[in-house]
């Protein structure tokens with residue numbers, strides 16, 4: 001998980017809880033712990049509300065930059081070219097945060 005953890009951490013924070021302000025912008029990356037993404041609770045997100053994530057929609061968000069409501073996530077969030085097995089590992093990792 002070193003590679004994934006390292007790159008996600010720089011924006012979403014060491015525990016995946018977001019809140020690391022990005023230089024030259026006022027976008028605060030959201031909490032991406034698995035529990036927060038998949039719970040129905042409203043979480044800090046500057047955008048319209050979207051349905052809770054599932055494993056599948058988290059993968060779409062990471063690879064394609066589209067949230068469960070079909071909206072594009074902010075352009076600051078990179079789109080990741082990952083294999084399915086890397087994505088599966090990543091989701092498992094988010095569950096441990």
Ligand code: HEC
Pocket residue numbers: 004007008009010011012027028029030031032037045046047058061062067072073074075076077078080090
């Ligand atoms: C350059 C900074 C940056 C990096 C690196 C980054 N993100 Fe993000 N991420 C963001 C921002 C900013 C958003 C908010 C986009 C929005 O709200 O439209 C976001 C949104 C997300 C979302 C959607 C959250 C939601 O509530 O809709 C997920 C899931 C996510 N990131 C996962 C990851 C993962 C996993 C990695 C590592 C592979 C990663 N991000 C790396 C900046 C980053």
